[in-house]
Amino acid sequence: MRFRKKQRLMLVMVAILLLGGATALVLTALDDTIAFFVSPSKLQAMEIDEGKRLRIGGLVVDGSVEQQTDGSVRFALSDVNHEVGVTYAGVLPDLFREGQGIVAQGYMRRDGVFVADEVLAKHDENYMPRELADELKEQGYWKHAGDGDEPVAKTGEVVK
């Protein structure tokens, strides 16, 4: 029986060691790698910490999309109150269009332009990123009582 206990003790110790290691990994990773979601308005109020990963959500401002000759694209994101300029080197997702709600992930450059390395405009033409929908609700610009998948007002209609 002593042997059985010893075996169990070793097992528990290995398991604790592993879980401890995994916890340490998770904590350091969470600290470095998660991206916080901010709205353009909050971004205005924030201090720019270059290199800090952020996700910003907003509606693509009508007429702001410019394809650059180096293959990158510039556009502005707005949450009605504020706008932020975004530059993105890459091919935009199929559902990206003016007036549509999208989420961009990347970091703020010192000159106040957001450098995106990922632009998300998934689902369908009525899709509104959940974070953005909540943000607009918070600011009182949300007209639809339903959930994030229902058709929402376009930028032009939101500003009354």
Next chain:
Amino acid sequence: MIAELGHLALVLAFVLALVQASLPMIGASRRDPFLMSTGSTAAIGQFVFISLAFAALIHGYVVSDFSIENVFLNSHSTKPLLYKISGAWGNHEGSLVLWVLILALFGAAVAVFGRNLPAPFKARTLAVQGIIGLGFLAFMLLTSNPFIRLDPAPLDGRGLNPILQDPGLAMHPPMLYLGYVGFSTTFSFAMAALIEGRVDATWARWARPWTLAAWISLTFGIALGSWWAYYELGWGGWWFWDPVENASFMPWLAGTALLHSAIVVEKRETLKSWTILLAILTFSLSLLGTFLVRSGVLTSVHAFATDPERGVFILALLVVAIGGSLALYSWRAPSMQGGGLFAPISRESALLLNNLLLATATATVLLGTLYPLFLDALAGPKISVGPPFFNATFVPLMVPLLVAVPIGSMLAWKRGDLRGVVARLSAAGLAAVLVAVLCSLYIDWTGTAAALGFALAAWLVAGSLNDLAFRIGLFRIGFARSLERLAGLPGSAWGVIVAHAGLGILVAGITASSAGQSERILTMKAGDETDIAGYTVRFEGVTNADGPNYEARRGTFVASLDGEVVARLHSEKRFFPVEGRPTTEAGIDTTLWRDLYFVLGDEAGPGLFTVRLYHNPLVIWIWGGTVIMGLGGFCSLVDRRFRIGVPRMAQSHAVAAGARA
């Protein structure tokens, strides 16, 4: 009329599920042969009726009966036939019909192929299967009826999300569900064993083929999904650590652990309660995946249900299933007897290490997937946990596991000889070092991490070959006798060798495609040339290429190496007028060594297009390796011991258990 028959069939299936969930359970405790046999009849009947309902739904799609709301919302008369059919499960209600169809299929399979199971055990297994079916059929009938009619019937449908109109995706959900739902069988076996309070080698042997079948299907299902994401989304990547991907990956990780721990139960009758717990957790993770994907908690192409009522219903199902099974476990598991002892260096310990690492990895993926949802639910900050998190946690946990794989599979049971095994693996070790050195010298993008990745891959593949050579006694006994042994090698041995070699190939593919990917984004007009990874790429311009239900612009690229044309690639931007949505078709040229992956972007000026060019080395190895892993599973599945002489419960065991109870 047919739709109403389909609805009726679902109701009848529900009634049969009710019978299946109750009578056999009562019969098993009263030892009443008739009541116990109702389980098989009800399971087969349930499968027949759900098949009828499924056929009725498919019929609605094929004939484009737009008076059925589900068909109206997800189909269109101009859609090609294949996508009319696959559209049936490309939506919330239809995918649920497929879910319960596969659940019933597994129930019926247990009823038909489980002839060697003792009647009470089989009855209880089928009853648990019936309870799961009951929950999901109730969910469907109460909140997600696929046969609701519209009056008047619309003239035409709304169409199917165009990125879902793809042959790979037609196959992905059925395959994935076979895996997800297949684990329900192992779960039911575990529940039945808990009720009877007895788990032994025979139990592990009964459960093993079902676990293997589910695991193989899930492996193929995930591979199909990732392959689809690679060629259809046009992002040049194949795995994004998206919550929806994680939802299918977590049951896979837990299921892989389960496969390995069940071996220990079968061979050594130990780790029993842990194996039962894994069986519960694996299916719970499948249910959690269904909840995450179907409840609208996550927004993605998969999130069909956004009706909060449905989310609450699935959540309730989840709580009852997971809570109930864990409660039963905590009540019954302590009474299970521990099995054989083993030394710290032994096959048992190696498999245990495999389990601990896989379980920990599953936990980190679970945490990364649920953490943002929890924070959001608690009105905390909105965060996103992306690939960097998973790479930083998952990879360090997998590396020791991969290092241990060849050693563990060669260790002896009970007490292993580590030094002897390492000596036997010296050829594999040499191969790993050689590969690392050669890659560092000759492949310019190989850094330390990539060299280590390739070394690991070589270690796994060569380790498998090494294992094979040792098993057949190559170079130790005569060549002819080695061949004889090779022919006589059991399926399960082949399974280990093939699956672990496949894992090595997968690791090589992952390493190369993540470390060696080259990417260029630029604007090009017809006649422009550029280069990527040594290839010269000429853009030939854009032509119109309309399809059956879409309009398209097709960009043509010519890739050449040292002045010789190696590939002409076409990338399309398609627009689907019915659905009002565009899609991108990447132009891909695949060889064994690399993919050229070109994407046509938006028009930046007259005749000037943004293009995105990728060179992905060894990317096909990822799916090749995965398929080989699945084939390894097949080798194990056809092992003779599951078919011939599957032992009846040994008399002594039954007596011993009776004495204990």
